[in-house]
Amino acid sequence: MKKIIASSVLATSVLMPINVLGSTPLSTYAASSQTVVIDQLVGKKALLTASNVNVRKGAGTEFNSISKVHTGQIVSVLATEKNSKGEIWYKVSYNSTEGWIISDFLKAATTAVKSSTTTSGTSYAGTTQKIGKNAANMRSGATTSYKVVATIPVGTSLKIVSAFTNAQNEVWFNVDYKGKKGWVTSDLFVLNATAGETATLMKVVNQTTIHKGATKNYDVVSTAKPGTTLVIHQEFTNALNEKWVQVTYATGKKGWMLASAFEEASIANKVIIKQTSVYSGATTNYKTVATLAVGTKLSIFQEFTNASKEKWYQISYAVGKKGWVPADSFESVSSIPENPSTELPPVDESNHVVIDTNIKVSVPVANMRSGPGINFDVVTQSKQNDEFVSTEYATDAIQEKWYKVSTSNGDAWIHQSVISIVENTDEIPDFDETGVIKRFNALMYTDSSFNSKVILGLPKSTTFSMINQIISDGTSWINIRTSQGVEGWIPDFEINDDIPTMFGTKTSTVYSGASETSKKVDTINLNSPVRVLRTLNSWVNIETQSGKRGWIQASVLSNGSPIQLINGRTEVRNGQDYLVWTKPSKFKLTYTMPSSNVLRVYGNLSQINEIKSKITGVDNMKIEQVAGGTSVLLITFNANYTYTIRDSDKELTIKVVPKGLVGKKIIVDAGHGAKDPGAVGPKKTKEKDVTLATAKALKAELEAAGATVVLTRSTDVFLELKERTDIANKSDYDAFISIHADSFNATSKGTTTYYNATVNFNGPKSLTLAKSIQSDLVKTIGTYNKGVKEQLFYVNRMNELPSVLVELAYISNPTEEAQLASVAFQKNAAAGIRKGLENYFNQ
Template sequence: MKKVIASSVLATSVLLPLNLLASESPTAYAASNSSLVLDEIQQIAGTTQKIGKYAANMRSGATTSYSKVVTIPAGTSLEILDAFTNAEKEVWFNVEYNGKKGWVTSELFEINVTAGESGVVINEPVKPIAQTAVKAASTSNGISYVGTTQRIGKNASNMRSGATTSYKVVATIPAGTSLKVLSAFTNAQNEVWFNVEYNGKKGWVTSDLFALNATAGETATSMKVVQQTTVHKGATKSYAVVSTVKPGTTLVIHQEFTNASKEKWLQVTYATGKKGWVLASAFEESSIASKVVSKTSTVHSGATKSYKTVATIQVGTKLSIHQEFTNASKEKWYQVTYAVGKKGWIPADAFETVSTVPENPTPETPSTDANIVEEKNSLKVSVPVANMRSGPAITFDVVTQARQNDVFDSSQYATDAKSEKWYKVNTTSGEAWLHQSVVSIGDSAGEAPIVTPGAGEKGTIKRANALLYANSNYNSAVLQGLAKNTSFTVLNKLKASDGTTWIQINAGGKEGWIPDFEVNENIPTKYGTKTATVYNGASATAKKVDTIYLSTPVRVLRTLNGWVNIETQSEKRGWIQASMLSDISPIQLSNGRTEVRNGQNYMVWSKPSKFDITYSTPSANVLRIFGNLSDINEIKSSVTGVKSMKVEKVSGGTSVLLITFDPNYTYTIRDYDKELTIKVVEKGLAGKKIILDAGHGAKDPGAVGPNGKREKDVVLATAKALQAELEAAGAEVVLTRSTDVFLELKQRTDIANKSDYDAFISLHADAFNASSKGTTTYYNATVNFNGPRSLTLAKSIQSDLVKAIGTYNRGVKEQVFYVNRMNELPSVLVELAFISNPTEEAQLASAAFQKKAAAGIRKGLENYFKQ
C-alpha cells in the first residue's frame, strides 16, 4: 500500500457473504448490486435448490435473530415454498425439512435458476449479516388473510418491490381494487404487508391501505383499556411511543402479535387514520358467553384445524368465549381462554349448552386481585434502579422507575403466581407496583408510617425557597418564604382533593400552610431529555430562572396542566414542560441482565438514548466502563467468567462500572445505539470469531512492485493461509473477499459492524521506495470505540509477526485508516512488508513467506485472547 497516497488503503462494490459459499470462483457471485430482484425471487419459489457445502440452520423467521428449528445437512435438495427479501435486503427461502417448515438464508444454497427468457443463471445472492429481528411470514400476524380477496380502501396505494416504504414503487393501484393476498409478511417495524399481483406485476402493499374483511383467527373487535398505557410504533417497548391512552378508552383492535420476548401485543387505531401497538395486558376482555365442553377437543391457534394445536380440553371443562367466527369452510369456531392469559380457537361442535356470563365480567388481566392484602408498610428501594409496574406481575407495563433509597408508603400488597409479593404505591405517574426483591420493609405493624411530623411535633424545612401559604391551597396568599432548615411546629394536617397533603405549621411565630414536599427528604426525581428552560411560572412567557440539560436530575414538587414544578440541582425552583422530563435518565445503563446469543454468554445493558460510552483496562482482567453515566444497573445474578462487579460514584456524581473477570476468561465489548453488550468467553483462540480483510481487489490492484507483483494478490493469498491457520486452531473465520473482487470500504466495515465477531484484521503490503523495508501494524483509538482493545491486539500481532517472518520491526502506530476508524470491533491493519522493495516483493509473493506470516499473526491472536 502506497504511503504517499494516504487514501490508497481506502479501497472501494460487491459485498460477499460472511459464510464461505459453495464455489469460490468469481462467477459464483451475483454481480453489480449483488441482490436478487423481486421477479427473480418469485421465479425461485417452487423450484428445487440444493444446500451448499455447509450445513444450514433453518430458523422460525427470516433473520438470524429467530430461533433455530433444525440443522439441514450440506447437499440436501429442498423445494422452495416461498422467498422473501427482509428489511436488511437479505433473501430468505421458506422450506420444509423432515416435516418441519422454516426459513433458510439464500446464502447457504447453490442457486441455479433461469430468470425469464434471458437465460441468465442467478447464482448465490450476496448479502451482509443482519441482526435486525424481522418478523417473517411464518408468524400468525396477517397469515389469516393469505388466500383471501381484499379491497384497497378509499386511497390509491403504491405497490412496492419489498415490504417497507424504502423499496421502489412498481405500480400504483387505484382505490377500490380487489386483490388476492398471495402471502403476508411483518417487517422490522411490525407493519403487516401483503404480497399481491396487479396488471401482471407482483409486489407488496401495506395492509393499512386495505379495507380488510375479518378472517380466520382475526375479527374486528373493540376493547376497553383498563389501565393507562402507551401506544408504540411497533410491538416492543423499544419502539417509539406515539400516544398515551387513559383508562376507560375503547379502541378498535386489528390484530395481535406475540413478540420475541413472548409479550402479547395488539394493533389498535389510536387516532383517526393512525395505528399503533399496545400491550394486551392493558385491556379489559369481555366474554360473550361461557360454554361447557361436551367432548374432548383440541384448541388451535387459528379458526381451522390446519392451525397449530395449542391445547387439549377435556369433557366438562367450562370455557369463556370471546369471539365467534365462521371460516371459509362454513365451520363455526369460538375464541376461548384455555389457560391463564392464553387464547385459542375451538370448533363449535365441542360444546353443549351456552350460559350467559354477566354483562360486565371481571376483566381478564394478569393481576392477582384475589390475593390482595390490606397492610401498611414503609418501603425503601434497595437496588440502584427499580422498575415500577402498572400491576402486580412481571407481565404489566413499566410505568416509571424508582431509585435506590427512594421511600414509599404502601397500603396494599398482592401475591403473584409464584407467591411473591408486589407492593402498591403512589407516584407522580399514578399508582404503581414494586416487587419484593427491590425494596426493604420498614414499619409493617399495621399502622400508617409517619412520613411527616404529626400535630405538636417539630420538624425542619427540607427544600430551598419554601413558601408559607395562608390556606391549604396554592391559590391562597403567600405569607412568606421559608429558608431551608427553618424549624417549625405542626398544628394540623389535611389531604386536599388534588392529592396534596398540607401541613399547618407555626414557624417563628408565623402560622400558615405548606405542602408536604417541603418537609420530605425523598421526593421523585426526573431527568432532562434535552436542553430546556426553567420558568418562574407554568408558561413559556414567564421569566427564565434556570436551564437544565440532557440527563440533568431535578426534584419534582408537583404537576399542573402539562407543566412540572421542580427544584434544580442549584436549588432554584421553577416550572418546566413535562415533555422535557423523563422518569429515567437518558444517559444511564439500565436493565442489566444476562442473555445467551448465538450460543454465547452476554451481559447486556439497555441505553434509553444514544450516547457514547468509554472503557479502559486499568489492570489484568479488569474492565472499567464510564462516560458521564448518571446510573448503571448492576447485574445481581452470578455470571460465568465474572469474578465481581460493582458500581462506584465518582466526582461529579457520575457512575463507573468495574468488572473483574475470572483469570480464565476474557471478553468482547460492543457499544450499540440502544444497548451495551459484553460477550464473556473462555480465554484462547478456540471458538473466537475472526474477520480477515484482504485489501484492494479487482479494478483496484493496490501497490505494484518493481517486478510486477500486485498487492491485491499477495494479501489475498496470505489471508487464505491465515484462514487455514486459524481454523486449524479452532477459530471461526470469515473473509471479506475470497476471490478477486472489489469491495467498498464501508462494505468491509459493515461486515464487522453487523456481526458478533471478536476481531478484524486487514492485510496490506506497504510501498514507498526500493529501500523501504519492514512490517507495521496500525490501529485507531481516537474514533474506534474499541481503541483500547485494538491497541492490545496491534501490539500482540506485531510482536509475533516480525518474529515469524524476520522483517524489520517498524512498530505499532495509530492511524485514521477507514477500516480501523469506522470499525466497531477491535481491529488492526497490518502492512506485511514493502512491495516496493524488490527483496520484500519476492518474499511477499512466496508461499513460504505467506505461511510464516499467517503463523505469526495466528500466534499474535492466540496471545491476544489469552490476555
Template sequence: MKKVIASSVLATSVLLPLNLLASEAPSVYAASNSSIIIEDIQQLIGNKALVTENNVNIRSGAGTEFNKISQTSAGQSVSVLANEKNSKGEIWYKVSFNSTEGWIISDYLKVATTAVKASATKSGDSYVGTTQKIGKNATNMRSGATTSYKVVKTIPAGTSLKIIGAFTNAQNEIWFNVEYSGKKGWVSSDLFVLNGTAGETATVMTVINSSTVHKGATKNYATVFTAKAGSTLTVHQEFTNAYNEKWVQVTYATGKKGWILASAFINNSIANKVVSKTSTVHSGATKSYKTVATINKGVKLAIHQEFTNAAKEKWYQVTYAVGKKGWMSAESFDSVSTVPEHPSTETPSPNGDIVTEENNLKVSVSVANMRSGPGTTYDVVTQSKLNDQYVSSQYATDASKEKWYKVVSGSGDAWLHQSVVTIVDKGNDTPVVTPGNGETGTIQRSNALMYADSSYNSAVLVGVAKNTKYTVVSKLVSTDGTTWLNIQANGKQGWIPDFEISTNLPTKYGTKTSTVYNGASATAKKVDTIYLSSPVRILRTLNGWVNIETPAEKRGWIQASVLSDAAPVSAISLTNGRTEVRNGQNYMVWSKPKKFDITYSVPSTNVLRVYGNLTSINEIKSNVVGVKSMKVEKVSGGTSVLLITFDPKYSYTIRDYNNELTIKVVPKGLVGKKIIIDAGHGASDPGAIGKKGTKEKDVNLATAQFLKAELEAAGATVKLTRSTDVFLELSQRTGISNASDYDAFISIHADSFNSTSKGTTTFYNSSVSFNGPRSLTLAKSIQSDLVKSIGTYNRGVKQENFYVNRMNEIPSVLVELAFLSNPTEEAQLATTAFRKKAATGIRKGLENYFNQ
C-alpha cells in the first residue's frame, strides 16, 4: 500500500449576512470581488451583494408597506446604494440591478467574503487558490504533510505563496501544498501569517479599560498583550469558560490572536436581563422575522433598546453573540431581572450583617463557583472542587437569608454559598480507626514525612525515603477527607497521608513560570520553580494553594491559579528532562505536555538528532552514562533541536509516546538486548503454500524458534509473538511490541509470486513509523548477513507499508526468507539446515546492528 495524501478544493468564498452589519460597531469583511476591507457600514455603498432567496420583493421604500416594483431570485448580484433602519427596527438596503432600483430587506442579502481559516476549523480547503505569506521565520517545505517527511526546500521569511491544496493529517494539523523555486511541497499552515478568518463575523470593538490578552480563555494562560483603554481590537468569536466567564477571541497584532475578557469592551446596553425560558432571537421585532439564534434559560443578555410593535407586543434588542444583535420578546425575560450594565466599582453590601465566625469548610459538590461577593449577582472569580478545604473567618446572608462564607482563594478573596460546602466540626467528629490487616508496600514519593498523629499540624517524626518498605498497622479518614495510614517503616511507627504511597496521583501543568514555596504563602521560602507546561503531581489543596511534587521531585506549595488541568495548547515542547532507571536499564526521559509528533535522524555514527517544530527542549544537565555530550540548538524557523553524541561503546533505543519521549542508553552488543520475533501467519492462516505442500506458517515458526535459541545463547532476551500454531491478528502482533520496552521487532515470512521469482528481501517502513531511521539501519544489517548465510539472491532492502512495520513503535523489519513459489527455494525452505542458517544470519545482522 502506498500512502495517499488527498485534498478537496471547495469554494473560496462564504456569505455573511448584511443585517449583522447594521447599527453595530464597525465590522471588518474582506470582499470576494475586490481587495477592499469593509470597515464601516457606509463602505457597503457601491459594493456587490447577493440575493439569498427566490421571489424576493423589491419595494419602492424601506418597508413592506411600500409598493412592490420588482422581484428577484436567489444568486442575483446587486449593487448596494444606501441603507435605512425603519420604525420597526428593520434594516433595508437600496439596491440596483438590471437598470432597476429599489429597496430590499437585509434578511435576503449577503455579502460575498473571502473564506479563510477559522481558529476552530479543521480544514484548510477554503485557502486553496489564495496567496498567503510566510511568517517572521524561515520555513521548511517538506515532501509530505507531517514533520516526518524530508525537507525539500527552505523558504525565506515573508515569502508570498499561492496555496495549491490543503490537507488535514492524522494529528489534525492543517498543511498547505505550495510551489517554491520550481519545487512543490507541503508547509504547515501554522507557519503562515493568514490574512483573514473564515466564517467569522469579525467586529471591531473599543476597549474601555486597560486589559490583558491571554493565550487561552482564562487568566491562567500566559499574557501575550496588554490592550490600552480606547484602543480597538478585531473580535472574532466568544467563549464561556468553566468559570462562567465570557471571553472573546481578538486579533491583537498582525496574524496574532488571543483571548480577552468580554467585559473589557464598551457596550452601549441600557441594562442586562436574564432569560427565563428557552427563547428565539429574531432579525426584527415580531416572530414573523427570521430566527437568528436560540437562547437557553438562565443566560444574561445585554439590552440595547425597547420597542412595542403594531401588535402591542414589547420586544428588546439584545446582543446574542459578539457583535451580533437581534430582537427578543419581553416574555422571554424575568420582569425583575434587569440590573445595571456597568455596576459601581464599590462592592455592594450584603443584605445582612457580616458575621465574624471561624469555620472549617469542605466543598461538597463536584464543582463550586466562588464569587466576588455574597450573592449570585457577583462575578465568578474562580472555582473549587469536591473536598477542597478552606478556613472561613466571616459569613454574610443574602436576600433569601442564606449564608455565604468568605474564604481566601488563589484568585484572592471569594465567597462560597452554604449549599456547596459542609462545615467540618473537628471537635465532634471523631475519625474511626480501622486495622491495617498487615498490608505492605513501598513509599512512592520522594521526601515523604511520617507524623506523630493523623494531622498535618502534628510533629514530624522522620523523613521516609522513596522505595522504603512499610507495613500498615491501622488507617483512618480524618475530618478533612484525608486517608491516613499508621505504618511501621525502618523501625519507626507513625502516620503518613495516603498520597505518599499512591502510584496514580493527579497531574496538573504550569501555565507560566512560577515559584514553588515551602509553605502556602508567597512570603514563604522558595524551594523550586516550575515553567510553562511543567507537569506537577498534586498532593493536597488548602485555601487556594496546592501542595505539589515538582518534576525534580521537590515538594512545595503553589497557587492554584497558575496550574491547569491540561497543558497549554500552544506548548510543543519537551519538558522535565531527567534520567530514570526502568526495569534495571538507564533511560533519558522528557515529558510531552500533549500529543505531538517528533522526528529524529542519525547524521553520523553515534549521533542522534531529535527535532520536529519544537518550541523548546529541556536539556538534561546531569551526566548520563553512555552519553558523551548533549546540547539544544535553535535552527531555521526558530525551532529547537536536540543533539546527543553517544560514547562509542554505547547504543540506544528511542521511543515516542503520547506523553513522553524516552531514550534507553545501553552498552553495544547483543547482551541484554530485548528482541521480539514474530512468526508470520499461523493456524487457519497458512500463508503461502509451495507446490510440494510446504506451508509458510511452518517455515516461519521453525525459523523463529531457531532464531530465539541463537539470540538467547548470545545473551539477548527474546519474546515470540507465537510459539505454537495459533493465529494472531496483525494488531495483536504490534500490540505485543508496542506495550513492551523491547529494542527490535523481526517478522519472519516466506515469499510467493511465480516459479521464477527468487531471493531474499528485508522490508522496513519510514513513511509512517516513528522509528523509520533505525528500522532502515536494522534492515540493511539483517539483509546483508542473512543472504551471506543462506546464499540466496539479494533482492535488497525495500520501504513498504506492511502493518507490522508501519504500526510498530520500535525499530522493526519484515524478512522474506525466499520464495515458496520457486521449486528450488521451496525445497531449501523445507529443510532444517536452511532454517538454522537463516536464524544464524538474522542473529549476526542483529549483532552488527546493536554494535553500530
C-alpha cells in the first residue's frame, strides 16, 4: 500500500501545481565583502538572477505581465514598494520598458558577483563552444555593465577568439557572432560537457584510478595518467569527507576520481573544526571566495604568517581554485595514505549515493521535485518513456530512493515508484575479454596517440582481444590484439554504439583532414545524420551514413535535426481543436490521403514527437519508420470527423472538426474588380460584375447552411493577387474558392475547375475539392463539363488552404454570356458550388 500511495502522489500533476515563478532556481553568487540593504538598490543597477521572470504593471502577481526578463539582464531600479502580502517589489527600467519585478530575483549588479565556472579560460581560445540552457547576451565589454549588442540563441556554437578575467574574477569569452565581435560570460557556455552542464578543463597531476562511484569501493573503469586533460562536471564530498570529481574519461562515459589527482603535492591534510570563510589572500581584508563547513577535509599547500603574526594555510577550496584560511579553523590529522585500503566503510545509503544510473519514466506524468521527498516543491514534470541519467540517489525517511537528474529547469529529484532502471548495454569489455569493431574504416595505431603511426585498418565487425586501457589527451585508448596476433591501440569510439549523432545544417564538404586544403572525400546535406568521433579546434571528425570518415567544420553541424516535428501537443484555437507540432527550421512537408479518413504526413523527417493526449475526432495516431530511417505520421480520423491541415514555416497544424458545412470557414474570391474588368462579352457583359454577383449569392447559400464566409471583395474594388491570398494565408479558414468567367472565342463553351498541386502544400485536398465542386456545379447549371485541370494560377499556387478557381462558363460565347448575366444562373451556380463544398466536407 505504501508504494501505491507514493506513486499516485508523485505521478498526478493536479495534486501539486507547478508555481513557475516560485520554483525557478536562483543562480549561485559568490559572497561579497559588503552587505546590500534592500532600499539601497533604488537608484542603482541590478542584475536578474533567474529566467522567465514576469515584469508586471504593478507591485503584485495580480497585475498583468507586460514582458519577461532573463538571467543576466541589467535593469535600473527606480522605486521599491511593499505590497499588502508583505512582498517587496522593485520598479525597474530596461530597454525603454518600465515595470515591476519581485525582489526575489534581483541582486545588486555591483556587489553580487557570479561564480565563474572556469579558472582562466585561456585553454578555450581557438576552440568552438556551445551556448547552454539560456540565450546569451553578447556585450561590448567583459562585464554586465556593458551594452548588449546581440542575443545569441541556445545551442549556438561559437569560436572562442580569446578569454579575459575581469576585476570581479569573472571569465569572459570574446566571440564572433554573425560577423560581429563581442563578449559573453563563460558561465553561459556548455564547455564541451553534455547539454546544459557547465564544465571545467583540468590537467591531471597525480596518476589515479577512475571509479563508477565516489569511493574506492566502486569498480575501476579506467586510469588517468599525469598530463591528461579531462572535463570536470561536478564535485562531491563522500561520507569519508573525501572530495571526488565527476569526469568524462571516454566518449559518452563518465566516472569519479579523487580531486587530489588534479592538485600539486600537499604538505599535509587537515579537517575544518568550525565553519570558516576562504579568502583570496592571507588576511580577512581580502575578498571572501567561499565558505567551508565543519568536517571538510582539505589538502594544505603552504603555510604563511602575515604581518599581524596570524598563521594562515593555502588550500584548494574547489577544483582548480586556491584560497587562504586561518590556521585556527583546523585540527591536524595524519596525512591520507597514498593508497588507502580498499576495505573502506560503505557509503551511508540512508543519505546520498553517487553513481550513474540510467532511468526511464514508467507513468504517464511524473512530478519532479526540488529535493528527495514529497515535502519538496514540484519544479517540473516528465512524461512516460522520458529517459535520464541520474548522477546520484538519496533515500528518504521510509528508505525509498529518489534519483537526481538534470532537466531544462535545473536539477530535480524523481521517486523510485515512477521510474524503471535501464541497463546499459554499451559498456567497454573488461580486460582479457574480446571486443568487436563497430565503426567503418577503424584505424589501429602503434601508440595511444593520434600522432602515432597507423599500423592497419580494421573493417567493421573485426574481433579482437583487449589487453589494456588508458586515458591520454582526453581520449580513452584500448590496447588490442587481433586474431592474426597484431597488437596496437584504438580509440574507444571504434567499439562504442553510444557515440554522439549530429546533423548537417546545409550542404557541406567532408575533407580527409582538418583543413579546407585537404582532399574532398564526401558531401553531407541538410539534415544528414553523422556520427561524431572527436573534435579538433573548430573541426569535427565524423563518420557519414555511407561509412566514409573525414573532417568537417563544426559550424555546419547541429545537435538537433533541423528537419523534425517537435513539441507535439493539442490546442484549442478560436474554439476549435488542433493537433500542433513545432518546426525548428524552415522546411517543406508533403501529405497523402490513403483513404477518406486516413492522413499520411512525411518529408525526410528525422523525428516526430508523439502526441499522447487524446482529441475528439482522432481514432488513432502513430509514427512509423520507413526506408532511410525517416519518420512518417499516420492519423486515422473518426468516420464523423474531417480535418484541415496547414504547413507554415514555424509549425504544422491539423484542425479536427465534425463533418458537414456547419461551422466551416470559407473564403470566396470574386475575380477582377474596378480598373480590372476581366473578360468582356460580345454584349459588353463584364467578368468582374458576374463574379461579384455570384460570390454574393454563394455567401448567402453557405451562411444559410451554417458556414462562416469572408468575401475578398464585396464591392467593385481592385485587389492585387497577393492581397487575395494574404487574406487566406493569415486566416484559420478551411477552403478558398475563386470565381471567374472564361473567354476564348464565340464557340468555346463549358465549365472548368482548376487546382494546383505542384506548389500548393494542400494539393491533395485541393484536387478533392475541385472534383467535388465541378461535379455538382455542372449538374446544377447544365453546362458542358470540361473537367478538373491543374494550373499555376497565382491564387491557387500561393495559397496555403485547399483552393480552387472556378471558370463558370465562356463569356466570349454569346449564349453563355447571356446565362452568366442572368440572376437565375448566378444563383444556380452558387447552389451548385455550395453542394460541392458540402460533399467535400462530408468525405
